Amino acid sequence: MTETKTVMVVxxxxxxxxxxxxxxxxxxxxxxxxxxxxxxxxxLKEEIPDVLLLDIMMPGxxxxxxxxxxxxxxxxxxxxxxxxxxxxxxxxxEGGLLASRQVVDFIEKPFxxxxxxxxxxxxxxx
Amino acid sequence: xxxxxxxxxxxxxxxxxxGDIGATIDEISKVVPLERHTMSKYLNHLxxxxxxxxKQIGRAKVWFVSxxxxxxxxxxxxxxxxxxxxxxxxxxSDMPEGVLILDFDYNILxxxxxxxxxxxxxxxxxxxxxxxxxxxxxxxISALIDGTEEEVExxxxxxxxxxxxxxxxxxxxxxGSFSLIAIIRNVTETVRNETRIRNLSELYRLLGEAINRSYxxxxxxxxxxxxxxxxxxxxxxxxxxxxxxxxxxxxYAQIGYPSEDETSEVEDWKRAIAMETIHNREVFFFDCxxxxxxESTIAQASYRLAQGxxxxxxxxxxxxxxxxxxxxxxxxxxxxxxxxxxxxSLLEGISEVIAGxxxxxxxxxxxxxxxxxxxxxxxxxFMTNREGKxxxxxxxxxxxxGYAEEKDVLGHSYSAFWKNGSEDVVKVVYGTGSWDxxxxxxxxxxxxxxxxxxASLIIGKKGPLQLVAIAEPEERDRNND
Numbered sequence: 001m002t003e004t005k006t007v008m009v010v011x012x013x014x015x016x017x018x019x020x021x022x023x024x025x026x027x028x029x030x031x032x033x034x035x036x037x038x039x040x041x042x043x044l045k046e047e048i049p050d051v052l053l054l055d056i057m058m059p060g061x062x063x064x065x066x067x068x069x070x071x072x073x074x075x076x077x078x079x080x081x082x083x084x085x086x087x088x089x090x091x092x093x094e095g096g097l098l099a100s101r102q103v104v105d106f107i108e109k110p111f112x113x114x115x116x117x118x119x120x121x122x123x124x125x126x
Numbered sequence: 127x128x129x130x131x132x133x134x135x136x137x138x139x140x141x142x143x144x145g146d147i148g149a150t151i152d153e154i155s156k157v158v159p160l161e162r163h164t165m166s167k168y169l170n171h172l173x174x175x176x177x178x179x180x181k182q183i184g185r186a187k188v189w190f191v192s193x194x195x196x197x198x199x200x201x202x203x204x205x206x207x208x209x210x211x212x213x214x215x216x217x218x219s220d221m222p223e224g225v226l227i228l229d230f231d232y233n234i235l236x237x238x239x240x241x242x243x244x245x246x247x248x249x250x251x252x253x254x255x256x257x258x259x260x261x262x263x264x265x266x267i268s269a270l271i272d273g274t275e276e277e278v279e280x281x282x283x284x285x286x287x288x289x290x291x292x293x294x295x296x297x298x299x300x301x302g303s304f305s306l307i308a309i310i311r312n313v314t315e316t317v318r319n320e321t322r323i324r325n326l327s328e329l330y331r332l333l334g335e336a337i338n339r340s341y342x343x344x345x346x347x348x349x350x351x352x353x354x355x356x357x358x359x360x361x362x363x364x365x366x367x368x369x370x371x372x373x374x375x376x377x378y379a380q381i382g383y384p385s386e387d388e389t390s391e392v393e394d395w396k397r398a399i400a401m402e403t404i405h406n407r408e409v410f411f412f413d414c415x416x417x418x419x420x421e422s423t424i425a426q427a428s429y430r431l432a433q434g435x436x437x438x439x440x441x442x443x444x445x446x447x448x449x450x451x452x453x454x455x456x457x458x459x460x461x462x463x464x465x466x467x468x469x470x471s472l473l474e475g476i477s478e479v480i481a482g483x484x485x486x487x488x489x490x491x492x493x494x495x496x497x498x499x500x501x502x503x504x505x506x507x508f509m510t511n512r513e514g515k516x517x518x519x520x521x522x523x524x525x526x527x528g529y530a531e532e533k534d535v536l537g538h539s540y541s542a543f544w545k546n547g548s549e550d551v552v553k554v555v556y557g558t559g560s561w562d563x564x565x566x567x568x569x570x571x572x573x574x575x576x577x578x579x580x581a582s583l584i585i586g587k588k589g590p591l592q593l594v595a596i597a598e599p600e601e602r603d604r605n606n607d
Contacts, residue, residue, distance in 0.1 A: 015589025023559035023583070086587045110586040112594065113559030 005124055008032040008049040010040045011084065012058045020053065020084070023113055029120070037061025041069060049079060051123050053116075056085040056097060067100050080104045080123040084116065130168075133158065137168055138177060141191050148181065148188035174208060182206070192299065224310035226294075228253055230271055230303065232263060241310060244288070259285035270296045270306050281313075289317040325357040326472065333476065337483035343367060346483050347379035354457075354476065355381055358469045361460040362435065365445070366400040367453040367484065375400055375453070382458075392434060398427035400454035403442040407451060409474060412440040413464070431458070439465045443473055445481040452484040506577075506597040510540045514552040517592060526577075526599060528570035543568055544579070555581045555593045564600065576600040 007029045011017045014035070021031040032049055034040040036058050052070075056063045063083075070076045082105040083097065098106060104126060105119040140157035141149045155165050169189060172178040180187040182203075207215065218225055224241040228234060232252045237245070248256035254263045265282055269275035277295040284290055294308035336349035347365040355363060362382035366375045375397050402424035403410050412428035414437060420426075428440040441457040455477055459465050465473075500507055506523035510516055519535050527543055529535050535543070540552060544565040554561045560582045567577040581595035 013588055016585060016587075019556075019583075019585060019590050022557065026558035110584050110591055112582040112584050114582040116585075117559065 004028065004030050005051070006030040006032065006047065006049040007051045007053060007120060008034060008040065008043060009053045009084075010034045010037070010058070011053075011055040012036055013055075016055075016084075020116070023116075024120075027117060037063070037066040040066060044070070044073075044076060044079075048076060051120050052079050052081045053084045053120075054081055056083055056087045063097055067097065067103070070102065071100060077102070080126060082107060082116075082119050082123060084111070085109060133160070133168055134172055134177070137165075137172060138191055141178065141189050148190045150186050150188055154189065174210075224308075224312070226253065226308040226310055228267070228306040228308070230305070232267070232271075235305065244284075244286075244312065257284050257290075258282070265292055265294075267292075267294050267306060267308070270294060270304075288312050288314045322468075329353055329357045329476070330479070333479050333483070337479075337486060341487075343484055343487050344378050346487060347480075348381075350480055350483070351379045351381040354473075358457075358465075358472065359463070360457050360465065361437070361463075362458040364396055364400070364456040365453060365480070366397065366456070368400075368404050368451060370451070375404075378453070392431065395427040395431040395434075396456060399424055399431070399440065399442050400456060402427075403444050403454045404451055407444055407446065409444065409470075410440075410442040411465075411470065414438055414461075436461045438463050441465050441470060441473065443477040445477050445484060447478070447481045447485045450481075450485060452481050452488070455480065506599070507595070508535075508540070508597070509592045509594045510552055511592060512552075512556055512590065514540050514550075516540055516543075523597070526569075526597065527567060534570075544577075545574065551579065551581060551595075552593055555583050556590060559583045567597065567599065 007024050009017055009020050009024070009031055011020070012035055017033055017035060021033050024031050032043050032047060034043050037060055040052075040054075041061070054063060054066070067081070070079065070081070079102060081100065081103045083103065084107050086109045097103065104123045107116060107119055136158045137154060140154045143157065144153055151162060151165055151169065154169075155162060158165070160168065169178060169180075173180065177192055178189055179192050180189045182188075204212070219239045221238060221240060224244070225236070225238040226234065226241055227236040232254060234249050234251055234253050234256060237247075237249065245256055253267075254260045254265070258264065265280045266275075266278040269278055273296075277293070279294075280292045282290055282292065289312070291311040291313045292308055293310075294306055296304045297307055299305050332353040333350060336346055336353065339345075339349075347367075351363050351365060354360075360382070363380070364377060365379045367378045368375055377393075377396075399410065402422075406424075410424050410428070412425060412432065414429070414432040424442070428442075431437065431440055435458060437458050438461050439457075439459040441459075443455045443457075444451055445453045445455055455473065457465065457473060500520050503520060504522050506526040507518075507520045508516060508523050509518040516536050516538055519532060524530065524532065524535065527535070541550075544551070545568050551561050551563075551565070560580075562580050563578070564576055565579050566574045568574050576599075578598040578600055579595050580598070581593055584591045584594055
């Protein structure tokens with residue numbers, strides 16, 4: 001029996017958060033939902049997901065700050081991060097967001113669910 | 127005993143009767159029989175009221191009736207003024223607004239320091255000529271002279287192009303005549319700022335319009351250069367668009383160049399400036415009077431361009447959105463016409479709007495390109511909203527189901543075209559994100575055949591957007607055979 005993998009979804013848009021989580025659960029993933037960076041950090045203290053789906057532009061803690069905090073925590077070093085965002089990838093690259101070795105993919109909104117599921121599956125295999 | 131006011135009036139009448147050359151105290155005493163010292167006391171009272179004034183001629187004082195109020199204060203030497211007159215004259219002279227006194231024939235009787243600094247000394251001249259270069263009044267002051275108005279206000283440009291705010295009224299003089307007092311403010315700067323704000327609003331409106339209306343980057347760039355030139359006075363300008371894949375620049379718009387002077391050398395210099403600006407990703411400002419010793423490529427190209435066109439400034443601004451660089455805006459100003467700091471700031475700010483417009487058109491072009499792939503695809507493709515209403519179909523879809531036009535399909539429920547499904551595909555896709563399976567495609571003519579459908583949900587910034595599905599007819603080939 002295969003182990004159920006866990007994906008944490010971090011997005012400040014409730015519709016995106018709920019839909020993505022629901023879709024992932026329908027595709028046999030466990031999900032943890034967080035509406036911002038602070039909630040994400042709190043949840044990471046409780047449980048470590050296999051993949052973190054992270055929106056770049058959120059109120060409060062910036063993605064860069066969140067990435068830096070995750071990088072500092074050795075227990076989180078195996079978490080794969082996928083950006084799921086409306087921000088242009090070149091803009092994210094200039095902001096240094098893609099420099100982290102934990103960031104494995106960058107999905108621009110709008111995206112098809114197939115694209116997201118493929119990215120998660122690929123990240124799980126890394 | 128006569129009242130003091132009666133005596134004052136008699137003295138004024140006496141001075142007027144003696145004539146324009148003025149009256150000595152002895153001449154006045156012959157008409158108004160008062161002892162010399164008493165007469166002197168009355169005259170000094172009248173002077174203090176501003177109703178008479180005197181000129182010192184030799185050892186004698188020659189008295190005149192003041193035609194213009196305040197006028198006598200400025201005729202006196204400093205040592206002849208009373209304390210109040212000194213304070214008053216200083217306030218009037220140093221007022222940060224112009225004070226002008228005219229007689230009834232538009233002659234300037236008095237102007238304070240504020241006006242002298244603008245027009246030099248033009249006492250005695252017709253004010254409409256001295257200030258405006260006109261041969262008659264156009265400021266409405268004539269209405270005061272003919273008595274139809276007590277006070278007038280006007281806003282008018284003087285002969286130097288300064289914008290003046292004029293507020294004038296008529297005042298009664300001691301001799302019963304009238305003078306005109308005008309308060310004049312040079313509001314050129316205020317008007318300029320207001321005009322600039324208006325122009326800026328107009329420019330942003332035009333830019334927005336250009337971005338919304340332009341179907342191509344060429345159209346957008348040409349419209350923008352025209353609009354910019356209407357607001358910021360520059361001689362020549364270019365917008366060059368950069369292709370990062372080939373590292374090449376293309377000229378998309380030019381304005382102001384004399385076509386016969388456009389040589390390949392000039393083009394090379396401009397491209398060198400634009401390319402350096404793009405690679406450096408920062409603005410470059412060249413002033414031919416200060417930058418000549420800079421040996422960088424961009425400075426040398428600017429120097430040559432400035433020499434060729436007798437330019438004062440070359441200003442190059444990268445056109446960039448946050449992520450991408452799209453090109454460069456070149457603004458060239460002629461000799462003796464420096465691009466002001468505020469215009470440079472404006473151009474930098476506007477460059478982001480221009481870059482945003484270019485990015486938008488590029489994205490639209492890319493979208494149209496991708497859309498054309500879907501349009502020519504032989505696979506039937508359709509989209510539905512959350513309610514399952516058809517929102518998009520490609521030509522292959524119409525062909526598969528035998529419909530001639532999109533309007534026969536769009537807005538209808540997807541279930542009108544797909545049958546025998548044991549489950550609601552739209553519901554499943556919005557719940558799980560995707561669906562794969564076989565359905566019966568229901569053609570317009572009533573025939574049906576099996577079709578494999580592969581559907582996925584599209585998620586946008588705010589949540590689920592659309593279902594997109596690709597159909598693969600399983601039996602069509604067989605049926606066609």
